[in-house]
Structures are given as structure tokens and as C-alpha cells.
Amino acid sequence: MESLEVRELVYFTAVAEELHFGRAAARLGMTQPPLSRAIQQLERRLGVALLQRGSRRVALTEAGAVLLRESRTVLDAASAAARRTQRAGRTDPHLVLVIKPGGDGGLLPAILDAYQAEPGALPVELVCSFGERETLLREGRADAALLHRPHPDLTGLDTQDLLTETQLLVIPRSHRLAGRTRVSLNDLAGEPLPRWPGTPEGGSHGPEVHDLGQLLHLIALRRMVAVLPSSIRNQLRDDLVAVPVDDAEPTTLVLAWPERATSPALAAFVRAAAAVAAKATGHDG
Amino acid sequence: MESLEVRELVYFTAVAEELHFGRAAARLGMTQPPLSRAIQQLERRLGVALLQRGSRRVALTEAGAVLLRESRTVLDAASAAARRTQRAGRTDPHLVLVIKPGGDGGLLPAILDAYQAEPGALPVELVCSFGERETLLREGRADAALLHRPHPDLTGLDTQDLLTETQLLVIPRSHRLAGRTRVSLNDLAGEPLPRWPGTPEGGSHGPEVHDLGQLLHLIALRRMVAVLPSSIRNQLRDDLVAVPVDDAEPTTLVLAWPERATSPALAAFVRAAAAVAAKATGHDG
DNA sequence: CGCAGCGATACCGTGAGGGTATGGAAAGTC
DNA sequence: GACTTTCCATACCCTCACGGTATCGCTGCG
Numbered sequence: 001m002e003s004l005e006v007r008e009l010v011y012f013t014a015v016a017e018e019l020h021f022g023r024a025a026a027r028l029g030m031t032q033p034p035l036s037r038a039i040q041q042l043e044r045r046l047g048v049a050l051l052q053r054g055s056r057r058v059a060l061t062e063a064g065a066v067l068l069r070e071s072r073t074v075l076d077a078a079s080a081a082a083r084r085t086q087r088a089g090r091t092d093p094h095l096v097l098v099i100k101p102g103g104d105g106g107l108l109p110a111i112l113d114a115y116q117a118e119p120g121a122l123p124v125e126l127v128c129s130f131g132e133r134e135t136l137l138r139e140g141r142a143d144a145a146l147l148h149r150p151h152p153d154l155t156g157l158d159t160q161d162l163l164t165e166t167q168l169l170v171i172p173r174s175h176r177l178a179g180r181t182r183v184s185l186n187d188l189a190g191e192p193l194p195r196w197p198g199t200p201e202g203g204s205h206g207p208e209v210h211d212l213g214q215l216l217h218l219i220a221l222r223r224m225v226a227v228l229p230s231s232i233r234n235q236l237r238d239d240l241v242a243v244p245v246d247d248a249e250p251t252t253l254v255l256a257w258p259e260r261a262t263s264p265a266l267a268a269f270v271r272a273a274a275a276v277a278a279k280a281t282g283h284d285g
Numbered sequence: 286m287e288s289l290e291v292r293e294l295v296y297f298t299a300v301a302e303e304l305h306f307g308r309a310a311a312r313l314g315m316t317q318p319p320l321s322r323a324i325q326q327l328e329r330r331l332g333v334a335l336l337q338r339g340s341r342r343v344a345l346t347e348a349g350a351v352l353l354r355e356s357r358t359v360l361d362a363a364s365a366a367a368r369r370t371q372r373a374g375r376t377d378p379h380l381v382l383v384i385k386p387g388g389d390g391g392l393l394p395a396i397l398d399a400y401q402a403e404p405g406a407l408p409v410e411l412v413c414s415f416g417e418r419e420t421l422l423r424e425g426r427a428d429a430a431l432l433h434r435p436h437p438d439l440t441g442l443d444t445q446d447l448l449t450e451t452q453l454l455v456i457p458r459s460h461r462l463a464g465r466t467r468v469s470l471n472d473l474a475g476e477p478l479p480r481w482p483g484t485p486e487g488g489s490h491g492p493e494v495h496d497l498g499q500l501l502h503l504i505a506l507r508r509m510v511a512v513l514p515s516s517i518r519n520q521l522r523d524d525l526v527a528v529p530v531d532d533a534e535p536t537t538l539v540l541a542w543p544e545r546a547t548s549p550a551l552a553a554f555v556r557a558a559a560a561v562a563a564k565a566t567g568h569d570g
Numbered sequence: 571c572g573c574a575g576c577g578a579t580a581c582c583g584t585g586a587g588g589g590t591a592t593g594g595a596a597a598g599t600c
Numbered sequence: 601g602a603c604t605t606t607c608c609a610t611a612c613c614c615t616c617a618c619g620g621t622a623t624c625g626c627t628g629c630g
Binding site for chain 1: 575576577578579580
């Protein structure tokens with residue numbers, strides 16, 4: 001039983017996404033006939049029809065939809081394998097931690113200090129990214145990430161809870177709600193909320209923001225308001241105020257890393273982070 | 286940037302596991318020179334040494350160890366993709382549920398009934414297997430499995446708890462502990478415990494058992510004793526008795542299925558199982 | 571009916587991948 | 601220390617799988 005090949009899966013996903021052999025071939029940098037043949041061969045090998053060819057329209061069959069989904073996980077795993085292997089072979093090994101700027105709950109300096117105190121600690125490279133942080137982990141581009149639950153999809157990742165925080169509404173001093181001691185989510189109806197890169201258009205259609213400074217700036221300009229973890233307090237500008245939101249779900253800062261990760265350096269980092277978090281919640285919860 | 290190929294990963298895992306090019310080539314049904322070349326090519330492509338070739342000994346480098354692990358997940362994902370696609374294309378779709386014979390906590394009939402009452406329920410094929418049930422899920426050979434926590438490795442799987450049970454010591458009537466109303470794990474020192482297929486030799490080196498009938502038979506023959514979930518009570522032979530084990534960790538029957546599974550039939554099955562479990566624990570917890 | 575769009579088929583050339591034979595370095599063996 | 605054994609790398613050849621070009625055939629459309 002001959003196994004599936006990565007190249008075949010790349011071809012198939014291109015066709016399945018374009019639903020058009022010609023465009024898919026162009027995207028793959030090849031011509032249409034070999035692509036058609038490759039897909040036929042794949043279908044013959046699996047003994048399953050993957051595409052319904054109407055003479056003018058290509059559609060996925062049930063099995064094709066399954067294979068598209070599965071292909072993506074295989075291809076992700078393959079590129080992650082390559083990247084992780086390459087990084088393991090580097091002569092200057094280091095950990096890559098991806099964070100949301102301003103989203104570290106104030107714990108990060110202590111975590112880094114605690115980790116550097118561990119025996120055999122590696123240099124830690126910080127990467128800032130707003131959206132798609134889980135993706136960086138899954139693709140092997142980063143070793144660990146700071147995320148906020150409950151937002152992201154954590155399948156395929158292991159996690160360590162660090163800090164649970166209530167959420168605050170951040171608004172300009174001149175905002176109609178600025179005098180309130182507490183607000184409810186209902187009070188925010190109609191207010192534009194930020195949109196992060198990678199988020200689909202739906203829902204709050206405010207401007208797209210890429211970093212915390214920009215976000216706070218836009219709030220000060222009255223272009224939007226935002227609901228943020230309470231540790232944001234330390235980073236507010238003078239012209240902004242924060243008001244507790246009663247009914248906003250508390251958010252938990254979590255450290256996430258790929259399942260089955262075995263690096264001792266990563267394990268030490270997780271240990272250090274957990275210890276810092278335990279101490280922090282113990283002191284000022 | 287040319288991607289990793291499945292064939293290369295198969296080759297590499299063979300070499301990495303055998304640590305011997307000749308044997309690996311034999312295992313792959315090919316000769317040694319092309320295998321050597323393929324590995325060299327892989328190393329060149331990745332820009333990383335994967336193997337240290339002593340003239341008489343081959344060893345994995347750090348990067349090689351990483352790639353071995355990653356390769357296994359890629360290859361698992363690839364074969365799962367093939368199998369799931371094939372099953373999605375079958376004209377008689379059905380769910381495959383893998384169970385441990387006797388390990389269903391008595392819930393299975395009710396779960397199957399409840400599921401069949403759901404709209405669009407598919408036929409359910411039951412597969413009995415003692416060891417390696419999680420593997421069947423990961424390889425796409427089964428849609429769902431009944432497992433017992435905390436034993437197995439659940440990475441890559443989603444789960445639904447069904448039933449938490451205390452554990453009983455099952456022994457012959459003539460056993461020295463048969464008169465006791467309760468025992469402790471300490472009382473079992475030196476008793477041979479069953480070994481399931483797939484379990485390594487270490488620990489309790491009793492005979493290997495493959496099904497529940499055989500296990501109970503061997504207990505009756507005084508070849509071993511076993512600690513089993515309390516729902517076993519209904520299935521005991523006359524010549525056996527069950528004694529509560531005070532300090533045995535309670536075991537939880539869980540329904541597990543592959544992460545990211547999207548089949549509506551599976552979703553309905555999980556719903557049905559959860560409903561039955563909720564009702565059961567409500568009645569006789 | 572002719573035309574345009576698009577996937578399938580026919581046919582061809584090249585190169586990656588597999589085979590055989592052999593080299594060469596290190597570890598036993600006497 | 602020469603001989604042998606072991607085992608990976610190299611040299612060389614051959615085949616076929618994959619990709620390219622040209623063309624066919626179906627279908628919806630003006």
C-alpha cells in the first residue's frame with residue numbers, strides 16, 4: 001500500500017481551494033494537464049472520487065472535503081517538522097516566545113528572570129505578533145506563545161494557565177462612560193471595537209489595529225473603545241481611563257506550546273512561568 | 286523552498302530506528318546506496334546533520350532526534366488522512382467505535398439505542414481491541430473509542446467523560462483476601478497482575494490477556510488477580526468475588542475521538558453518549 | 571452553428587530515484 | 601601489522617514518473 005505523498009496533497013489542496021484546475025496549476029507554477037493527471041491518480045489510489053467535474057464547474061465531494069481538511073494538517077505537520085529540525089540543528093539554540101505586545105499581564109520580566117536563573121537556560125527571543133499566534137506555534141516558528149483564553153483555538157497545543165484577570169473598558173477621559181465606576185457590556189452597543197489582523201470582517205467592524213500603542217492612540221482619538229485585561233492599567237496614557245466591565249468574562253493569560261514538545265529548555269521555561277504565576281497570584285491575585 | 290516528502294520521512298525513520306543503513310534498506314525493500322543518497326539529500330535540503338556516521342556505528346544527532354519524532358506525527362497524519370478520506374467515500378457510511386470488551390461500564394447498549402434514535406444516525410460498527418485503542422483513532426481506523434482514564438495518552442484527541450467508577454479487586458472465592466470487605470493496594474504486593482498487549486514487559490509480569498473472558502478464567506485458575514472498574518460486578522462468574530480497593534484511584538470511562546473531527550454523525554454520537562451518561566450518573570452515580 | 575472555456579487525452583523528453591559494482595575507513599582477529 | 605569483516609559512500613547505468621506541448625471533447629452561450 002503506497003502512501004500519500006506531500007506533493008499530491010499540495011496539488012490537491014490547490015485544486016480544492018481554487019475549484020479550478022487552470023488557476024490551481026498557475027498557482028503551483030505548472031501547467032494544467034499534469035495536475036489533472038496527478039489528481040486522477042490520487043483518486044485512483046484512494047479508490048474515491050474527490051471532485052465532481054461538471055463541464056464548467058468543479059466541486060468537492062464529501063470525501064474531497066475530508067481530504068482537504070486532513071491535507072492541511074498533514075502539510076502543517078510537515079512544514080513544522082522541517083522548521084523544528086532546522087532549529088534543533090542551529091549552533092546557537094534559543095527559545096522563541098511569541099507575545100502580544102502589552103498582553104503579558106506584567107509577568108513577562110519576572111518570568112524571563114526566573115527562567116534565566118534555571119540551569120541550562122537558553123537565550124529567549126521575543127517575537128511580537130497580534131494575530132495568528134497559535135499558527136506560529138503549529139508551524140514550528142515559535143516554541144511558546146502567550147495567549148488569552150477563551151479566544152483562540154488550542155487544539156494541538158498544551159497550555160499552562162498563568163493569570164486570570166477581570167476586564168476593563170478603556171475609553172478617553174471625555175467619553176460618555178468615563179465617569180462611571182462600572183459598566184456593562186450592554187452599555188457598549190454601537191461602540192466600534194478593534195479588529196485584529198486575521199479576524200474575519202464580521203462582528204465589530206472597527207479599524208484594524210496591529211499593536212497596543214496604535215490601539216490606545218485610536219481610542220484617544222475616539223475612533224474606538226476596547227475591553228482589555230486589567231493589567232493594562234499600568235500602560236495607560238494620561239488621556240485614557242479604565243472602567244471595570246461587570247459582565248465581561250474574565251480572561252486567562254495562558255502559556256501555550258506544541259503538544260509532544262520535548263525540549264528540556266522549553267520544559268524549564270514552562271516551569272519558570274508557572275512558578276512566577278503562582279507567586280504573583282498568591283501575592284496580589 | 287521545496288517541501289519535505291513523505292517518502293523521505295519514511296526512509297529517515299527507518300534509518301533512525303534501525304541505526305543501520307543496510308537493515309533499514311532491507312526493511313524498506315530497497316538497496317542501501319539509494320537510501321544513503323536520500324538521507325544525504327535530506328540533510329542537504331534541511332541544512333542540518335541528522336546522523337553521526339561513525340564507521341561502525343550510526344547515531345542520531347540532536348536534530349535527527351527531533352526529526353524522528355516529527356516524522357512520526359507527519360506519517361501518522363498522512364495515513365490517517367488516507368483512511369479517513371477512503372471511509373468518507375464509502376457508499377455505506379458508518380461509525381466505527383472501538384471498545385475494550387467488558388469495559389463499557391454497562392452503558393453501551395443505552396448509548397447505542399439513544400444514538401439510533403437521533404435523526405440521521407448511521408450504523409455503528411463495534412471493534413473490540415484490548416491495547417492500542419488510541420492508536421486506532423489516530424490512524425483513522427476508528428471514529429471513536431471508549432477508554433479509561435487516567436491510563437492512556439490523550440494528546441490529539443478530544444474526550445467526553447462518561448462515568449467515574451471506583452475499582453474492585455477481582456479474586457477467586459478461595460483467595461486469601463476473599464473474606465475481606467475492603468482491601469488496600471498494599472495487600473496486593475506480590476500478586477501477579479494482568480499484562481495487556483502493547484504494554485512493555487516491566488512492572489507486573491503476569492500472563493498476557495486479550496479479552497475479559499480469558500482474564501476472568503485466569504483469575505479463577507489463580508494465575509492472577511485484577512483491579513477492575515466496579516461495573517464489572519454484573520459480569521462476574523460464580524467462582525469469583527469482588528472486593529472494594531480503598532486506595533485505588535477511581536477510573537473514568539471516557540469517549541474519545543480525533544481532534545478536529547467534523548462528522549455530524551460523530552457529533553450526534555457524542556451527544557447521545559453524554560446524554561446517557563448524564564442520566565446514568567444522575568440515577569445511580 | 572460557431573465560439574469560448576475548461577478538463578481530459580496523447581505523446582514526448584528529461585531527470586530523479588533505484589539498481590549493481592566498488593571504494594575506503596575503522597574495528598576485530600591471528 | 602597484515603588480513604578480514606563490516607558498513608557507509610561513490611561511480612555509473614537504466615528506467616519510469618513527472619512535467620511540458622498540442623489537441624481533443626464536452627458544454628453552455630450568443
